[in-house]
Amino acid sequence: MATYSLLISLVIYVMAFSINLSHADPRADLVKQTCGKVRVQNVSNYFKYYSSITDYMQDEIYRNKFAFKDTGEPPDRLYVLAQCMDDLTNDECALCFAQISTLIPSCFPSTGGRVYFDGCFIRAENYSFYREALAPEDTKRCSGILNKGQEFSVAVKELLSKMLLKAPSFRGFASKHETSNGISAYGMANCWKILDRDLCSICLSEAVASALSCIPSTEARVLNAGCFLRYSDASFANDSNGEHSKEEVFSYITYIMGVVLICVIAIGIGVCVGKLTYRRKIRLKQSKETEDLLLEERVQYMQFKYATLDTATESFSETNRGYMAPEYIAKGRLTEKVDVYSFGVLVIEMITGVQNNKYQSDKTYETLVTCAWKHFQSNTVQEIIDTSMTIDQDAEEIERVVQIGLLCTQESPNLRPTTTEVVQMLRKKDVELSSPSKPPFTDELMELHYLGSLDQQHPSTFGL
Known part of the structure; x- marks a missing residue:
């Protein structure tokens, strides 16, 4: 706000100066x-x-x-x-x-x-006279009023000398005043803009010589072909009380305005960049929070309580039962959103019988799947079956269901079967199953730790 106030103040100053x-x-x-x-x-x-x-x-x-x-x-x-x-x-x-x-x-x-x-x-x-600095018709006009004082003569001579030096170098224009012992002299010199510096200097040199010949007249005008010169004991030029012409002043003000404008633009760019950076950080933070929320929801979808299964299968009704316990999921109606990966984990849970409050954690699921993989690889799937489950089907069907669960928990989502394909695999035994790849988490230390602790607490769970 301070910058904008400064800019407004400067504009007002320029306007006021222009009026003056x-x-x-x-x-x-x-x-x-x-x-x-x-x-x-x-x-x-x-x-x-x-x-x-x-x-x-x-x-x-x-x-x-x-x-x-x-x-x-x-x-x-x-x-x-x-x-x-x-x-x-x-x-x-x-x-x-x-x-x-x-x-x-x-x-x-x-x-x-x-x-x-x-x-x-x-x-x-009727001819091109544009480059004429001097001509026979050049003349001067000297005032009839005289000032014979030495101070006025000194002031006029000093004045004319300075204008002669300045005007040719400053676009052919000079306006000055000089004072000698309280006596002032005012002057102005102007070359026509079509003349170059040298021609202007020639014209004004002759004009100064003519003006000096008018002293002690209080006023004189020299009218040459390429320039005009005047001195007087009274102020007559618009800027004769200062050392700078209007163009000089406006050039300076324009420079200041340019600097201020550049500063304002720089500040504006800084503010915009700051806002963009801040918004980007907010978006990244929100994106991270969204990812965390989705991960949390995914974990929640993987956790199925007994009450959830009981509701989905209508208390494990015979009408919803297939050949094996996992088919309750295929025939039942879950109220939660279940993806294929979650289904695969759920198959392992139902077979091992370890889904309870004590073991509800991500590490439990990871360890369980790492364990339906080791036993599948070593052809010892029967060892992971919960002893409390009454299963009269043969081992081949049990291994088939475990294999389907492992297919659903493969590391690459592209390798996992769709829900429709899973249902067909469970219902139609003639559907050939592919060999599952290694699950995404096979941590040997975690497996050993889990198997050891599980053997101590539930020795009959895995039959180890």
């Missing part, structure tokens, strides 16, 4: 207008060309505070350039251009001319 930089004065005071001495051949075409060019330049001048364009056929081809001083806002520049652009047509049928306002400049010719 906005002024209603486009400085559209006419400084000088000059017209060419050569006449065009087709005046009507010249007017059309000019109208077309200025229509195009309106949008460009608003966006960039600078525009140039040419159109038509020589010798009446028309070239036009217009630019605002850099300290004007886009809105102020648009207002200044709207007024200054109406003055050039007053020069027609001349081939063109120049118009200087304090806030903007426009020039039209």
Whole structure:
């Protein structure tokens, strides 16, 4: 929240700063207008060309505070350039251009001319003048009000020297003020943006020399082909009270905004990654809990109490009895969900008779199956039959039932028969049985421990 508050505060600050930089004065005071001495051949075409060019330049001048364009056929081809001083806002520049652009047509049928306002400049010719830094028509205007004090002269000279150094290196613009013993001088220098650094420096060097010749005038303007320079004893530029132009300030603010935005994005990414990681941990935890629950349910399904069997077989009714005790399961109706593996374990339990509260545990089932496997392998299945059970069937049928139970408890679920196949195996003796593979848990130590303890407690259970 603190980051977002900072961002909002910065945006508000930028808005407030923008308002402070906005002024209603486009400085559209006419400084000088000059017209060419050569006449065009087709005046009507010249007017059309000019109208077309200025229509195009309106949008460009608003966006960039600078525009140039040419159109038509020589010798009446028309070239036009217009630019605002850099300290004007886009809105102020648009207002200044709207007024200054109406003055050039007053020069027609001349081939063109120049118009200087304090806030903007426009020039039209029938030749490409875009790279001209100086021209014979360059001039200056010195104020009739004088300040002969040494302090003012020192301030102006220092001011002009610094603007000459700064402007060519800073997009052709400089706005400064200097003070000498409490006496201030304000200045602004602006090259047309079509000039490179060297041409701008040439233009402003001549402009500074012309301005120095105006001292001790309290104000002077130099109107060259490629630049405009002004000094005064009063502030006139929008940012003349500071050392940074509006572009510098906004560049700095844009940089700060970019840094803040990057920080916000980074924090957002961190929060998202954190949430995804947390959710993944929760899902893994839930998945583990689900697996544990399913395992617990599986174990529960493997544990059948006597009451459950009694209910499923209707108290071991003769109508539900088949050839052997395990067929009670096939014919009866269990109310619990029973898978094939559980059925196989249940067969072993019913034959051995060890299903009771004392031995209800996973290890008991594992040991029992490991024991229906050892005896099956050694052809001693009869030794695991509960002595309390009255079985008059032959040993071959007993071994068949044990073999079915072992098939149901094989390690790979794909090897286990389906419930339907189990029922057919029990009912149809002619169905050939495959040889069961080793159960999933054959722990020799567990088997020995279990057989030893079982022999001590129930010596008649396994006949050992």
